[in-house]
Amino acid sequence: MDVTVPELPDRYETFTAELRAFIAAHRPALQWKQRAGLRVPEHEADVQALRNWVRALDDAGYRLKRFSLDETDPYEQRIITRELGRAGVPYILGNPLVSGALKAFGTEDQQRHYLAPMARGDHIWTQLFSEPDAGSDLASLGTTARLEGDQYIVNGQKVWSTWAQWADYGYLLARTEPVSGPRGISAFILDMHAPGVDVRPLREMTGTTDFNEVFLNDVVIPVSNLIGTAGNGWVAAQTSLLTEREGVGGGSGTVTDGLVDLARSHRRRGRAAIEDDAVRQELGALVARARIFSALGYRVATKAAAGTIDAWDAPLTKIWYSELNLEVAEFALALQGNRGALVEGDLGAFEDGKWQDRFLYARALTIAGGSNEIMRNVIAERGLGLPREPRGEK
């Protein structure tokens, strides 16, 4: 039993040094205040700066595996994600969920035409899945794509589309077949600049605008933009959503970072909070759960390599991370006492309201990417083999 990751061979020293130098030289300065989570720039200038930065990275040869059709070097990939992660600015623009679907089901033409520009930041993508009346029950979605000659005419309304306000293309699910449920759904590449696409930014409880509503009114899509075959959209979406679920829970094992500092710098009942027994007990319990999250990650990685992943692994990881993250944020606010109610912009706010924003945004993670209740259904039904929930009459 071990958890060792193979050490980087010496020959990668140059690669690492060059990448670091590249990052130092090209890392963009942004106006945008960066916050925890998958957040979206507020200013056009920042989007342009990010596009330039991602393009420069790709031109210099630093391309992520998910956008590459060629074999990639796993050591180089490790260095790229590690170093870019440390750089602290986004290096993936938009929601690239479609890359998996294009690789699995796209035509050669589609792969050639879309993957490289996605990697270069030339094309920013958004996801057009959820609808106001189709959230957890995504398979009941009502947006239609009607075939007329060699094009589809799309009508409907989408919601929860991250980055749609800056997107060039959308990964769209729409109903093409005259059957209800998943078999009637197809997946498309949608040009977000096409006539009839109306993007309306949605302000969330965080006060920021990280999602959008997208209205589709007689939007024309050429048949060549169908991903896979008609009626195969649900399969494509399942494939890519599973990757996203791993992604949502795939943060580092340091979700409790900063709690000790908070407990030191705030007072409770006349002394530093860190000296309070109740605080210490709760802190210890959260640290334990954060450490277990890392160990769960080792298990999943080992099982993935051996091809023995259980159906419950991805939903379990998602539940573990998102609920721990929320409790950490709630505890962080409690540690601050009344100051926990002060938000960004107030003179007295701790670290300019960083924890308050994280507390609010934590609510997205227990719902997005399949709500935790749906995750529990998946564990019970696909993991434990229990009977499926019956469908109601509609």
Place this chain on the structure above:
Amino acid sequence: MEFAFSEDQDLLRSSTRRFLDDRDALRELRSTLEAPEVVDRHLWQKGGELGWTSMLIPPDHGGGSVSTQPLVDLVVLGEELGRVLHPGPFVPTNVVADVITRHGTEAQRAEWLSGLAQGSVLAAWCASADGSIEMGECGVALTETPEGSALNGVARFVHGATVADVLLVLATTQTGAAYFLVPTTSPGLSLRTQGTLDLTRRFAEVTFNQVPVALDQMLTGPAIAVHQRAVDVATVLQSAEAVGAADHLFDATVAYLSVRTQFGRTIASFQAIKHRLANLLVVREGMRAATHFAALALSDGFDDAPAAVSTAGSYVPDGFARICGESLQLHGGIGFTWEHDVHLFVRRAFTNKGLYGDPGWHRERLCAIEAVA
């Protein structure tokens, strides 16, 4: 990265599982629930042949492990013993074997280790007067008399003392705490079996009344280091037993709910039930990951081994208790009967909470580690 058991460890698991299944060990245990003793020394010796107590003992004293990570080997066995709520002193005997291996004199090693490895010698650990691992609660003192040194006082919640041949005893002395090895045949030593919630193990109150001890019964090394190591090993092994027990009970609960019918459908088809089972599965996998990582970290001497052990110590006992308690509830009326096994799991889980460091103790330790990091 291979955060999983090896093929050899899988074989180790299957040999012990076959041995226990052939005997229908859980059924066998039921016949002794109210008997004064639950451990069959003859069967324990068979376990010795299967490696239950040999892993932490060096080969030149009759021991031997399956891998280079003997604690991980023991986790495999602990899970299997836990599945059947095995009554044997798996945790204390291995703790004592480890302590003698690391801190015993050559004479002590020669006297005890081979018997422990074979399963012919059983051991128990007298840590405190209240069964906690607080060294300050030590209830035994070394006193000097004209006739020589003697131990006086009491230790409680000593698992396996009623069948043990040797006791590992923490005592206060005039120069600080010290650990002694005391044969249970020593004069002045008496036992009273405590009536405990747990019906599957026997715990004793051990009274020391002028029990003579010689200097050569003392272990070398600072008592605090011996004690900490014993706590760490015990925490990992008890966690492994809990994981195995939780596995068995969870699977049994899912199976029962899948056949129990009410309102014309299996009750496992109700979403209220499915979500509770999903929650329990999350807990069970968390217990497993915590236990395996703790065993690995302690075995290989990772820098974060104390934190890894206390992560298990913080999470596993509460998780185990939750799985047992909810499983009982989900069984409904049948779960409240004496005949059904589920209460045996509940009883053990809630007894575990105070043994070898309660979860609060481990959280405090984690917090202390985190605060200096």
